[in-house]
Every structure is written in C-alpha cells, then in structure tokens.
Amino acid sequence: MVTSQSGPAQKVRDVVSPVVSAAGLFLEDVEVARSGRRHVVRVVVDLDEDAVGSLGSDALADVSRDVSAALDRHDPVQGEYVLEVSTPGTSRPLTELRHFRRARTRLVRLALRDGRTVSGRLVDAGPDGLRLEGDSGPVDVALDDVARGTVELDFRSTEDEEA
Structure with a gap:
C-alpha cells in the first residue's frame, strides 16, 4: 500500500527507496x-509484481541491514528509533493490481461489489481482470468488480507436499 506521506515517513521513504530498489525489491510502505520516547520505523518490502513466491528470510535480512545502514548515514528520524523491516504477509488485503499479481498461484477469496464471494486459486492477474481456478472450473472476474480480496491459508498444498 503506497500512501501519500509527508514529514518523517517521506524522509525515510526518500532514504530507503533507492536501497530497496538496488536490492531488486519493491518498497510497499513506510510508516513512522x-x-x-522513541519512534518505530516500519518499512514493508516485497518482491517485484512479476515474481511468484515469497521473499526469503536471507534476502529480507540483507535488505534490513542495508536499510539500517542508509538510515544511520542520512539520519532522517530525530532521536531514538526501532527499525522494523518486513513483508506484507498473507494478511494484506488485495486492493491493487500489483497485490493480485503477487498473489498468483495462491488460494484467494474475492468479495465482489454485487455482494457475491468467489474463491479459487489465482492463476492470472492483469489490467483486464483476474482468472481463478475454482472447484467448478475457471472463473474470470473483472478487476473493477472486486471490492476486496484476501489470500486464504491453503493447508492442502502443505498436506500434498508431505505425502
């Protein structure tokens, strides 16, 4: 969720954005x-929207160190602060095309503007809409028809891998 910011959050964004980009990642959000007596600086990073899968813990640790070093060099936050660098996680609501693109291959639930709910595995996401593979076959949904989307926990894939 890219938000319009000013003040300390924008100063932090200006400092960390090139660092996150240099790591090949996307700066999702910054909050201060x-x-x-201190501040909490939250930096949320993600893989590029074309990537499938999750950001690994090693890559997250690397970008955390780089972000911390950049903040130390430029000092955009006055006083003491705690730095938290994380990924959006599965609890992030899917509200932008980029979020849906990142959720490809995942099980999702879509709340539609007409009150219906559609669930299935998200197989494609583009400006023209979304394609889910549901229990009864493929389902196409126009992006404008989606009020909200969420990633569902998928226990079946875990059980299938263990078998």
Missing part, C-alpha cells in the same frame, strides 16, 4: 510512529 511514536512509541513512548
């Missing part, structure tokens, strides 16, 4: 919040 007060927590007692």
Whole structure:
C-alpha cells in the first residue's frame, strides 16, 4: 500500500527507496510512529509484481541491514528509533493490481461489489481482470468488480507436499 506521506515517513521513504530498489525489491510502505520516547520505523518490502513466491528470510535480512545502514548515514528520524523491516504477509488485503499479481498461484477469496464471494486459486492477474481456478472450473472476474480480496491459508498444498 503506497500512501501519500509527508514529514518523517517521506524522509525515510526518500532514504530507503533507492536501497530497496538496488536490492531488486519493491518498497510497499513506510510508516513512522511514536512509541513512548522513541519512534518505530516500519518499512514493508516485497518482491517485484512479476515474481511468484515469497521473499526469503536471507534476502529480507540483507535488505534490513542495508536499510539500517542508509538510515544511520542520512539520519532522517530525530532521536531514538526501532527499525522494523518486513513483508506484507498473507494478511494484506488485495486492493491493487500489483497485490493480485503477487498473489498468483495462491488460494484467494474475492468479495465482489454485487455482494457475491468467489474463491479459487489465482492463476492470472492483469489490467483486464483476474482468472481463478475454482472447484467448478475457471472463473474470470473483472478487476473493477472486486471490492476486496484476501489470500486464504491453503493447508492442502502443505498436506500434498508431505505425502
């Protein structure tokens, strides 16, 4: 979720954006919040929208170190702060085409503007719409018809891998 920001969050975004890009990642969000006497700086990164899969913990650790070093060099946050670098995770609502593209191959649930709900494995996502593979076959949904999408936990794929 890219938000319009000003103040400390925009200063942090300006510092970390080139670092995240240099790592081949996408800067999803930056938040700076007060927590007692210090700030919490939250940086959310993700793989490019064409990538399928998850960002590995080694890559996340590498970009965390690079972000921390850049913040130390440029000091965009006054005073003490705690840095949190994370990925959006499965709890992120799917609201933009980029989110849907990143969710390809995952089991998703779509709440449609007409009140219906559609579930299935997201096999394609583009400007013209989404294609899900549901229990009764393929389902095409126009992106404009989606009020909200979520990634569902998929226990079957885990069980299939263990078999």
